[in-house]
């Protein structure tokens with residue numbers, strides 16, 4: 484089942500480091516803040532998604548599985 488990206492938008496500082504990893508997985512609004520909350524990760528892009536989540540210096544991004552549990556690493 485697909486993973487989903489979660490975002491604590493209030494903590495986003497607009498660094499755009501996430502979007503630099505993949506602008507489709509981590510879209511920004513026109514002021515440079517993330518609007519990635521709820522983005523469903525396409526099959527095969529899970530590692531890229533985890534890399535993008537980890538790139539956020541504010542730690543406001545999370546990758547969750549279909550039960551809503553955080554994905555910390557991939558097998």
Ligand code: SF4
Pocket residue numbers: 494495496497498499500501502515516517538539540541542543544
């Ligand atoms: S890297 Fe983090 S703080 Fe920066 S735009 Fe992305 S979510 Fe926001």
